[in-house]
Each structure stands twice: as structure tokens, then as C-alpha cells.
Amino acid sequence: MTTGVLGQLVRPVLRALPRRALGAGAGAGLLLAALPRLLSDDPDQWTALLVLRGAALALALGLTFLLDDPARQVTVAVPTRRMLRTALRTALVVPLAALWWTAVVLLIPSEIRPPVGALTLEAAAAAVVALAASATAVRLTDEAEPGQRVAIALLATSMAAALLFPENWGLFAAPKDKWWAVGHDHWAFVLAGAALVWAACGPEPVRRRRLRLIPS
Amino acid sequence: MSAVLEKAPPAERADEQRRSRSAVLALALFEARKLLLRLPVLAMFVLYVAWIGWTMRDAWTTFPALQDVDRATQTGPLLPALAVLLCANQAVLRSRRQDTDRHFDVLVLEPWRRTVAFALSVVPAAGLTALLVAAQFTWGVIAPGSVGHGSVGELLVGPLTVLLAGTAGVLLARVVRSPFAAPMLLVLAFFSTLFLGAISTGSDGSATRWLVPVIGDASSKTLPSDLLGRPAVWHALYLFGLALTLALAAVLVNGGRTKTVAAALVVAVGLGTWGAVGQAAKVSKSTTDARVLATLNPAKVQSCARHGNSTYCAFPEWMPRTGTWAEVADHVQSLAGGTAAQEKLLVRQRVDARYGMDGDGAIEPSTTPYQVTVGTRWGGPRVPEFAAAVSSVLVTGSEKASGSLCDGRMVTIMWLALGWQSDPLTQLRAVRLDDSVSGSAIVLSPTNPMSMTAEQTTVVRELLTAGKVTVAPKVKAHWAELTAPKVTTAKVAELLGVKAPAGADKCV
Numbered sequence: 001m002t003t004g005v006l007g008q009l010v011r012p013v014l015r016a017l018p019r020r021a022l023g024a025g026a027g028a029g030l031l032l033a034a035l036p037r038l039l040s041d042d043p044d045q046w047t048a049l050l051v052l053r054g055a056a057l058a059l060a061l062g063l064t065f066l067l068d069d070p071a072r073q074v075t076v077a078v079p080t081r082r083m084l085r086t087a088l089r090t091a092l093v094v095p096l097a098a099l100w101w102t103a104v105v106l107l108i109p110s111e112i113r114p115p116v117g118a119l120t121l122e123a124a125a126a127a128v129v130a131l132a133a134s135a136t137a138v139r140l141t142d143e144a145e146p147g148q149r150v151a152i153a154l155l156a157t158s159m160a161a162a163l164l165f166p167e168n169w170g171l172f173a174a175p176k177d178k179w180w181a182v183g184h185d186h187w188a189f190v191l192a193g194a195a196l197v198w199a200a201c202g203p204e205p206v207r208r209r210r211l212r213l214i215p216s
Numbered sequence: 217m218s219a220v221l222e223k224a225p226p227a228e229r230a231d232e233q234r235r236s237r238s239a240v241l242a243l244a245l246f247e248a249r250k251l252l253l254r255l256p257v258l259a260m261f262v263l264y265v266a267w268i269g270w271t272m273r274d275a276w277t278t279f280p281a282l283q284d285v286d287r288a289t290q291t292g293p294l295l296p297a298l299a300v301l302l303c304a305n306q307a308v309l310r311s312r313r314q315d316t317d318r319h320f321d322v323l324v325l326e327p328w329r330r331t332v333a334f335a336l337s338v339v340p341a342a343g344l345t346a347l348l349v350a351a352q353f354t355w356g357v358i359a360p361g362s363v364g365h366g367s368v369g370e371l372l373v374g375p376l377t378v379l380l381a382g383t384a385g386v387l388l389a390r391v392v393r394s395p396f397a398a399p400m401l402l403v404l405a406f407f408s409t410l411f412l413g414a415i416s417t418g419s420d421g422s423a424t425r426w427l428v429p430v431i432g433d434a435s436s437k438t439l440p441s442d443l444l445g446r447p448a449v450w451h452a453l454y455l456f457g458l459a460l461t462l463a464l465a466a467v468l469v470n471g472g473r474t475k476t477v478a479a480a481l482v483v484a485v486g487l488g489t490w491g492a493v494g495q496a497a498k499v500s501k502s503t504t505d506a507r508v509l510a511t512l513n514p515a516k517v518q519s520c521a522r523h524g525n526s527t528y529c530a531f532p533e534w535m536p537r538t539g540t541w542a543e544v545a546d547h548v549q550s551l552a553g554g555t556a557a558q559e560k561l562l563v564r565q566r567v568d569a570r571y572g573m574d575g576d577g578a579i580e581p582s583t584t585p586y587q588v589t590v591g592t593r594w595g596g597p598r599v600p601e602f603a604a605a606v607s608s609v610l611v612t613g614s615e616k617a618s619g620s621l622c623d624g625r626m627v628t629i630m631w632l633a634l635g636w637q638s639d640p641l642t643q644l645r646a647v648r649l650d651d652s653v654s655g656s657a658i659v660l661s662p663t664n665p666m667s668m669t670a671e672q673t674t675v676v677r678e679l680l681t682a683g684k685v686t687v688a689p690k691v692k693a694h695w696a697e698l699t700a701p702k703v704t705t706a707k708v709a710e711l712l713g714v715k716a717p718a719g720a721d722k723c724v
Contacts, residue, residue, distance in 0.1 A: 020394060021394070021395075021396040028400050028404045032403075035408060040411075054403060054408075061400060065395075065396055147395060148306055151396060152299075155402065156259070156299055160263055160295065163295070164267075
């Protein structure tokens with residue numbers, strides 16, 4: 001039964017995807033990743049790392065809009081559970097995101113490319129944090145389109161984190177740094193934690209608890 | 217009757233004008249309050265306050281120079297600026313998001329006046345930033361031993377950055393109405409700025425370098441404020457002009473095509489361009505000349521003060537600090553023996569200002585007998601470094617002679633420099649490049665560094681542990697032998713009554 005429902009759902013969900021936000025994130029990421037080839041005669045590994053992280057953040061910001069559903073007040077009543085609908089949305093985006101990330105990585109000249117596996121872990125963690133944050137916002141509030149709010153929170157948090165997190169956490173380390181390996185263990189924890197939060201916030205609550213953020 | 221009718225309309229228009237003005241003000245106040253209470257803005261202001269506390273935590277002991285403190289206030293406001301940009305953008309888009317745009321069409325207040333109110337609503341956030349910047353700077357001013365002068369232009373950069381960010385958010389919301397535009401463009405702008413900053417070598421003093429709000433320096437030294445050559449006031453004018461331009465452009469694209477707005481926009485663009493051109497100018501000839509003069513012939517611009525036997529010459533801004541230097545020099549000299557104990561020292565402040573803040577240069581050791589160099593910074597490791605310079609001059613006669621020093625006199629130099637301190641081992645750690653108290657190491661000084669062998673380090677450590685009371689009389693008694701060239705470390709150890717180290721003396 002589920003496969004049948006999924007088959008029927010694919011087209012409408014595909015149409016309901018926030019394509020412009022995702023496209024903007026992907027475009028911004030590709031633009032950033034192209035910078036070393038476009039502008040620099042003598043790019044170094046540090047700038048490559050910088051633009052790759054920028055690209056990952058751009059896509060993560062795009063993904064915060066993934067769960068936006070302008071028709072939320074209506075779709076909340078449909079028999080297909082929200083978990084299923086959001087999972088389908090994500091499943092439709094994942095292959096494209098993987099393709100996009102491959103393109104981004106290939107845009108960086110191979111001689112300055114940082115370790116791809118480690119950077120992919122960082123990008124995946126950022127993406128899952130974005131999804132978890134928007135799932136939390138959907139779960140805890142009544143808003144139909146919490147995307148912008150979540151994007152702002154994610155951007156502010158990531159900038160503050162880059163500035164304030166102690167060096168020995170290694171989250172924003174460079175490949176030759178002492179904390180690079182430790183940092184990627186931490187990234188794995190971030191990924192796992194965000195995935196848990198995301199899963200926990202997937203189902204529609206039976207009884208809605210109102211959490212009113214300061215309305216804007 | 218008709219006369220009365222003719223007179224009435226102007227009065228009504230003036231009344232209407234006043235009413236719409238007060239409506240704009242009321243909306244601006246409402247939005248400002250909302251903006252300041254938004255969670256991201258609040259959180260970023262809290263972080264910013266914490267950042268101020270963190271950066272100023274040791275201002276009390278590091279003798280700050282105010283021309284450095286003013287520039288240190290600039291990076292912190294980027295935190296609230298980020299949140300203000302995003303939240304102001306979101307606030308302007310709110311009516312679209314909640315589908316209340318249509319309702320505003322029935323209001324008397326035109327849409328462009330609402331934009332004016334939104335642009336005004338970021339002013340209190342900039343004002344709050346100004347207060348915090350002022351607090352940070354005041355903290356530096358009242359810190360004991362602070363010297364120099366701050367620049368209003370540099371202090372204005374922080375609040376103006378917040379203002380610029382807010383108006384950019386408003387303009388962005390009026391130009392691109394999608395909710396993801398602001399975060400995306402911010403990421404794009406942030407990372408490409410970082411990228412461009414990383415690839416351009418930047419020493420050519422290019423005009424484009426000053427177009428971003430906060431400009432760091434390649435060098436971290438402290439210069440007299442008149443030699444900095446940073447176009448701070450021009451840059452503040454540029455930022456102000458740019459912020460005003462963005463705000464007025466937002467009003468203009470929103471339909472506010474009145475003569476006043478157009479005229480104000482022209483003025484704002486003019487101000488911004490004026491500032492941009494002003495800040496792009498090369499460092500003036502008089503400043504470069506003054507830098508060369510201050511580097512090569514500082515005596516021409518310095519004043520001197522006499523404390524005890526010795527004379528202390530410093531750039532005018534540092535004159536209040538000569539007393540502090542004198543205390544250290546007197547302590548070191550009081551431990552010396554022979555004629556060195558009464559020698560008249562000349563302590564002269566020197567700094568390589570030739571490259572401004574774009575690069576560093578080493579200061580050559582002075583060849584003049586009994587002249588000691590002191591730098592522009594003080595506090596922390598700078599104190600034992602200066603003490604080591606004083607003691608090396610007392611032992612060898614000049615800074616030049618102590619540079620190539622490679623014998624047992626190093627022990628005497630280090631003991632004189634540190635023996636009078638209350639916790640000499642900590643100071644020994646501070647003055648050595650690798651922060652160690654064993655093994656060989658480089659000893660920093662205001663000019664060329666000196667080197668200590670592992671054996672000398674052992675002897676110095678034992679002398680420092682033995683204490684001033686037991687060692688000082690022996691130093692005075694054997695002063696001539698201790699300061700004789702080519703004296704071995706073993707001999708020095710024997711004279712001062714500590715166990716001679718086993719290894720042979722080898723300089724690094």
C-alpha cells in the first residue's frame with residue numbers, strides 16, 4: 001500500500017519542492033566553488049577549503065527551506081503521515097544534492113582539493129543539521145514556512161560557532177592542523193545527533209503544544 | 217467664502233505632512249523595538265558583549281595603546297550586524313509572508329514611507345552598538361598605563377557597519393522579495409570577500425581593499441597615532457554615505473520618487489564617493505616622511521625625561537610611561553656591580569614605522585654605548601624583555617655587542633634582568649621564545665634576540681631559585697670577572713657558588 005501511495009505522491013511532492021530556494025543555494029555553492037578557477041592564478045589549499053565550506057553552508061541554507069509547505073494547514077489533515085511526505089521530499093533531493101556536491105568538489109582544482117571524504121562528512125553534517133532544524137521548527141511551531149527563520153538561525157549560529165568554538169574542537173580546522181582528525185570525529189557526532197533530532201521531529205504530534213516564538 | 221476655501225488646503229497639507237511624519241516615526245519605533253527583541257539580534261548582542269569582555273580581559277595588565285584599542289572595537293560589531301541584516305530583511309518581508317500587503321493599500325501611509333520607517337528602525341541597533349563600542353573604548357582609556365589617542369573615525373566603523381547591514385537588509389527586501397535572498401547573498405558575499413582577501417597579497421595599498429567595512433592590518437605592532445596613516449575618517453564617511461545610499465535607494469525603488477528623496481540620494485552617493493576616493497588615496501608624503509624620521513632619527517621627534525641617573529626618551533604619547541620604564545631599569549641597575557651600577561643610561565624608544573601597518577621591520581641594535589632600546593608595547597613579556605636589554609647593555613656596554621654574545625656573561629645578563637622580580641622563573645619562561653625554563657632557547661629583546669645555552673639556563677635557574685639575597689652580594693663582588701669577555705659558564709657558576717653544569721658550552 002505504501003509504495004502505491006508513494007508512487008502517487010511523487011509528482012505532487014516534486015512540484016511542491018521549494019525549487020527556487022534550493023536552486024539558489026546550489027547556484028551560490030557552485031559559484032563559490034568556481035571562484036578558485038575563475039579568479040585566482042595561484043590558489044592554495046586554504047582558499048579551496050574556505051570555498052568548499054561556503055558551498056556546503058549555501059546548500060544547507062537552501063535545505064532549511066525544504067520542509068516549507070504553504071498549504072500546511074490543509075495537508076495536516078491528509079491521511080498520509082507527515083513523516084512519509086517529508087521523507088519523500090528528502091529522498092527526491094538527496095540524489096540531486098549528491099550530484100551537486102560532486103560537481104562542487106570537481107570544480108576545485110585537484111592539486112589543491114582538501115580530503116574529499118572529510119569535507120563530504122562536514123557537508124553532510126551541515127545539511128542534516130539544516131534539515132533537523134527545519135523539522136524542529138515545523139514540529140514545534142504552527143508556521144507553514146519556517147524556512148527563513150531557520151536559515152537566519154543557522155547562518156547566525158554557524159558564523160558565531162566559527163568565531164567562538166575553541167580551536168581544539170577542530171570543527172573548522174585545516175587539513176594540516178593538529179585537530180583535523182578530532183574535528184571530524186566531532187563532525188560525525190554532529191551528524192548523528194542532528195539525524196536523531198530530525199527523526200524525533202518527523203512525526204506530526206498527536207496533540208499540538210504551542211510554542212510561540214516572538215512573532216515577526 | 218471663496219477666500220476662506222483658498223486658504224484652507226495648505227494648512228491641511230501641512231497637517232497631513234505632520235501626521236504622516238509622526239506615523240512614520242511611530243512605525244519606526246515599533247519596528248525598532250521588534251528588531252531589538254528578535255532572538256537572533258538579542259543573541260548576537262549578548263555574544264558581542266561577551267566578546268568585548270573576552271578581548272578586554274587583560275587590558276588591565278597590558279598597558280593598551282588607545283590607537284590600537286579603537287581598531288580592536290571594529291570586528292565585534294560584525295556579529296550584531298549579521299543578525300540585524302537578516303532580521304531587518306525579514307521584517308520588511310513580513311507583510312508579504314503573512315499576506316497582509318493588500319491591507320496596507322487602504323492605509324493613508326504610502327508604501328515608501330513604510331520603507332523609510334524600516335530604514336529608521338535599524339538606527340537604534342546602531343546606537344546600541346555605538347554605546348557598546350564606547351564602553352569598550354572607555355575600558356581601554358581607564359585601564360592603568362594606557363597611552364596614545366583613539367580616533368573617532370575608527371570608533372565609528374562598528375556602529376556604521378551595523379547601520380550599513382540594516383539598510384542593506386531593507387534594500388534587499390525591497391529589490392528581491394524572496395525570503396532566501398538575504399541569507400544566500402550574505403553567504404556568497406562573506407565567503408567571496410574572504411576568498412578575495414586571501415588571494416590578493418594586499419600590500420599594494422589598493423583602493424579596493426578599503427571598500428569592505430572592516431579592514432585589518434598586516435602588522436600588529438603599535439605605532440604613534442600620527443604615523444598610522446589609516447584613512448579612518450574617510451572610511452567612516454564612506455560607510456555612512458553607503459548606508460544612506462542603500463536606505464534611500466530602498467525608498468526610491470519602493471515608489472518614493474519625490475524631489476527630496478532624489479536630492480538626498482544624490483547627496484548620499486556624493487558623500488559615499490567622496491569617502492571612497494578619500495580613503496583610496498596613498499599615504500601622504502608628510503606621513504611617510506614622518507615615519508622615516510621616526511624610524512631612523514627618533515631623537516628629532518621625541519621628548520626626554522630624567523629619572524634618577526638615566527635619561528628616558530620617548531614619542532610624546534608615551535611620555536607618561538617613562539616612569540614605569542625607570543622603575544625596571546633602576547631595579548636591574550641596582551643589582552649590577554662595578555661602574556655599571558652608576559652608569560648613566562639613555563633609554564630610547566624605537567619602532568620601525570617605515571612600512572606603517574602593512575609590514576614589520578626589525579630594529580637594528582644601537583651601537584651607542586649605554587643606550588637601551590624600548591619598544592612601543594609594555595606589560596606581560598615586554599617587561600622582562602626590556603629588563604634583559606638593560607642588563608645586556610650594563611654587562612657588555614652596548615646593544616650591538618650583546619647580539620653576538622656567546623659566553624658565560626649571558627648568565628649574569630639573565631640574572632640581572634630577572635633576579636629582582638618577585639616570581640623570576642615565570643618571567644624567565646615569558647622572556648624565552650619557546651616558553652621553557654630548561655634547554656637552550658632564544659631570549660627576546662626589543663632589538664636583536666640573544667641566545668641561551670642549556671648549561672646557562674641551568675645555572676640561571678639555580679641562581680633564581682637561590683634568591684636575590686644570597687646571589688646579589690656575590691655578583692657585586694665578582695663583577696669584573698663575571699663581565700670579562702670569554703668567561704666560561706662553568707667559571708661563572710663557580711664564582712656565584714652554584715654547581716657547574718657537566719656539558720660543554722655550545723651556542724645555538
